[in-house]
Amino acid sequence: MIKRLMPSCREVSEKVLVGELFNAPLLQRGLLRLHLMLCEHCRRFSRQLEMISKTVEEIARPQLDPRVVKAAKRRILEHLKPK
Amino acid sequence: MPTDISKDDIRALKEGRDGAMAELVNSHTQTLLAVSFAMGFSQADAEELAQETFAAFLSALDRFEGRSQIKTYLVGILYNKAADFRRKSYREESLDKIQDDFEKRFNESGLWSRPPLGPEESVLTGEIKELIAQCAEGLTLSQKTAFFLRESEGESSEDICNILGVSYTNLRVLLYRARIKLRECLEKKWESGKHD
Structure with a gap:
């Protein structure tokens, strides 16, 4: 019964790709979690996507040095002020 | 709002x-x-x-x-x-090949026939960050923007749709494509780096 209900690897990876892994209805969510516990490949796929999300968050941050932002604000304001 | x-x-x-x-x-x-x-x-x-x-x-x-x-x-x-x-250098490339490659990873029962490879560390290393940053360069402007606004700024779908001028369905496709491209690229770079 569980085997019949269990989502396939393709279905799990598609849920991961659209970012809807854990928004599914309760039963489906439970089955998705169970699949991830049992399937090493889907777990790796899901972890890699998490890792990618975390990195994207960090891509812009190092460039946002407070001094850079402050200097940019000053130049932008100078430019926008009516001459 | x-x-x-x-x-x-x-x-x-x-x-x-x-x-x-x-x-x-x-x-x-x-x-x-x-x-x-x-x-x-x-x-x-x-x-x-x-x-x-x-x-x-x-x-x-x-x-x-x-x-x-x-x-x-x-x-x-x-x-x-x-x-x-x-605009001049910007072209929304076809995803057909990436989509095809992804489909080929599964057999008829939907099980992995070519399982995912690549890093699986729970802590991000500098090397992985660098590879992902390189891969992000390959995304289109709309994919990058949608992905950044969702993952980093935590914007709602409604706001991202307004910003990009796209429907909710289009936004899902943009995010799907961004994720699939980044992951496939990461795997390729990671595996080729291992065998250099």
Whole structure:
């Protein structure tokens, strides 16, 4: 019964790709979690996507040095002020 | 969603009051720079884009109807400016090949026939970050923007759709494509690095 209900690897990876892994209805969510516990490949796929999300968050941050932002604000304001 | 800028603020901006403009620039420059950096622009270009965004907003204040948050509205202007900036070199490439490659990873029962390879560390190393940053360069402007706004800024789907001028279905496709491209690219770079 569980085997019949269990989502396939393709279905799990598609849920991961659209970012809807854990928004599914309760039963489906439970089955998705169970699949991830049992399937090493889907777990790796899901972890890699998490890792990618975390990195994207960090891509812009190092460039946002407070001094850079402050200097940019000053130049932008100078430019926008009516001459 | 109600706006976060009052009619008085708008009036002060229209009258060109110094404090009003400074408040606007101080509150939103960091977000505009962050989105521009995530789109892959250099520091100088990011600043120019932010400046043009404020200038465009100020020159058409009457068009801001207050239906969205000012941040969403400004990022929408920025996105259009960035798309103009990139228009010449910008082409939305076909995803058919990537989609096909992904489909081929599964057998008829939907089980992995070519399982995913690549890193699986729970802690990000500098090397992985660098590889992902390189892969992000391969995304289109709309994919990068959608992905950054969702993953980093935590914007709602509704706001991202307004910023990019796309439907909810299109947004799902953009995010799906961004994720699939980044992951496939990461695997390729990781595996080729291992065998060099």
